[in-house]
Amino acid sequence: MQDEPTTTELIKAVADFLRSEIAPAIKGHNAFKLRVGINALDLVTRQLALAEAADATEAARLKQLLGADGTLMELNRALSEKIASGEVDLNTPGLPEHLWQTTLDKLAVDQPNYASYKRELK
Amino acid sequence: MIEAELGRCVASFYPGANSVTGAAKLSGGASQETWTFDIVHPDGNVGAILRRAPPGYGAAPGRAAGLDAEATLMQLAHDAGLPSPKVMHVLTPDDGLGRGFIMARIEGETIARKILRDEEFATARPLLARQLGRVIAGIHGLPRDKLPQLRSMTATKEIEDLAREYHSFGWPRPVFELALRWLRDHDPGPSSEVTLVHGDFRHGNLIIGPDGVRAVLDWELAHFGDPMEDLGWICVNSWRFGEIDKPVGGFGTREDLFAGYAEAGRKADPDRVMFWEVMGTLRWGVMCCGMMQRFRAGPDHSMERAMIGRRASETEIDLLRLLAPRG
Numbered sequence: 001m002q003d004e005p006t007t008t009e010l011i012k013a014v015a016d017f018l019r020s021e022i023a024p025a026i027k028g029h030n031a032f033k034l035r036v037g038i039n040a041l042d043l044v045t046r047q048l049a050l051a052e053a054a055d056a057t058e059a060a061r062l063k064q065l066l067g068a069d070g071t072l073m074e075l076n077r078a079l080s081e082k083i084a085s086g087e088v089d090l091n092t093p094g095l096p097e098h099l100w101q102t103t104l105d106k107l108a109v110d111q112p113n114y115a116s117y118k119r120e121l122k
Numbered sequence: 123m124i125e126a127e128l129g130r131c132v133a134s135f136y137p138g139a140n141s142v143t144g145a146a147k148l149s150g151g152a153s154q155e156t157w158t159f160d161i162v163h164p165d166g167n168v169g170a171i172l173r174r175a176p177p178g179y180g181a182a183p184g185r186a187a188g189l190d191a192e193a194t195l196m197q198l199a200h201d202a203g204l205p206s207p208k209v210m211h212v213l214t215p216d217d218g219l220g221r222g223f224i225m226a227r228i229e230g231e232t233i234a235r236k237i238l239r240d241e242e243f244a245t246a247r248p249l250l251a252r253q254l255g256r257v258i259a260g261i262h263g264l265p266r267d268k269l270p271q272l273r274s275m276t277a278t279k280e281i282e283d284l285a286r287e288y289h290s291f292g293w294p295r296p297v298f299e300l301a302l303r304w305l306r307d308h309d310p311g312p313s314s315e316v317t318l319v320h321g322d323f324r325h326g327n328l329i330i331g332p333d334g335v336r337a338v339l340d341w342e343l344a345h346f347g348d349p350m351e352d353l354g355w356i357c358v359n360s361w362r363f364g365e366i367d368k369p370v371g372g373f374g375t376r377e378d379l380f381a382g383y384a385e386a387g388r389k390a391d392p393d394r395v396m397f398w399e400v401m402g403t404l405r406w407g408v409m410c411c412g413m414m415q416r417f418r419a420g421p422d423h424s425m426e427r428a429m430i431g432r433r434a435s436e437t438e439i440d441l442l443r444l445l446a447p448r449g
């Protein structure tokens with residue numbers, strides 16, 4: 001078992017330092033790059049907090065939809081093939097709900113400020 | 123230093139000028155660069171832009187129209203009275219600057235967030251969609267016999283290109299599969315009219331002033347195809363920058379865009395435009411994934427490229443909003 005602080009606490013501390021102490025002192029293109037870097041750290045923090053639970057429910061839905069077992073990658077590959085072949089479509093019970101939930105869970109990590117995402121949460 | 127070569131170059135085409143000042147690179151990948159500089163002249167300096175492939179870079183890769191074609195298209199647009207900078211000089215081997223061209227610099231803003239939020243553009247915003255409709259119609263109406271050699275695209279070919287590129291990443295995305303399936307099922311077939319298509323008509327490639335659109339830039343993706351492609355591309359949600367209820371670039375309505383298009387004597391086909399909006403949304407998503415691949419492969423191992431890979435999910439939610447809207 002690794003000791004404290006947690007990875008989340010470490011990354012958050014670095015991101016907060018960059019945001020409050022360094023960002024105000026940097027100008028020009030490097031300021032833009034720094035903002036991208038801070039965004040990346042924030043994304044990692046969100047993924048550490050959210051991905052495990054989201055992946056578990058995604059896998060459960062995929063197993064139900066496909067009636068098969070496998071890794072998340074294998075299950076997503078199988079679903080993709082079935083959509084491509086037309087074997088499943090938006091009329092397949094559970095498919096629209098599954099795609100929506102999976103996508104919302106991705107946005108919660110990737111871009112929680114994206115306007116379409118915020119609209120769909122209302 | 124590039125200023126020495128540019129100085130010799132401007133002397134060859136600009137009477138009274140023999141040097142330049144303030145050269146600065148605005149953007150550049152490995153094969154294409156954009157520079158800003160001032161031509162020094164006794165009557166006052168003249169702002170100019172160099173767009174070039176540096177020496178050693180030959181033919182344009184993949185989909186690019188090529189810099190010679192870009193120069194021809196910009197000059198044709200300028201001659202037709204469309205907002206397009208005057209092309210001052212097409213580079214020759216003697217210039218020692220590679221391939222490309224020099225054009226007049228047009229002042230204004232290209233950054234979407236400023237155009238959509240700053241007070242300076244408040245009067246322009248409600249006018250832009252209609253104005254851009256007229257400009258796109260003008261581009262689609264450029265005289266065919268004067269146009270350079272360009273690739274031809276159809277909806278069917280575009281779907282297959284996107285499918286091939288997406289599958290090359292080896293990363294399953296059920297929402298992209300759904301979009302590809304929808305596009306194949308709704309492919310409207312060849313357009314009854316094939317015209318010049320700008321191919322990248324959106325924020326970033328439009329110089330906007332308080333008076334409206336001043337220039338259309340970046341003709342790299344120009345081709346022959348369905349004119350409705352340009353109208354669909356500018357409606358893609360990724361170019362609304364948060365103003366999601368204003369489909370045209372976050373500033374206007376489709377109705378205004380189509381009205382402007384009609385004022386210039388052309389007719390929009392809303393169903394085809396919607397088809398191309400779905401295609402464009404998927405295309406931007408595939409481009410995001412492609413940038414992530416290039417981040418991995420190098421040489422551009424930048425955070426920016428890596429993070430763009432995490433924007434593909436934005437296009438997934440937009441595709442679901444288009445194809446499987448909830449309640």
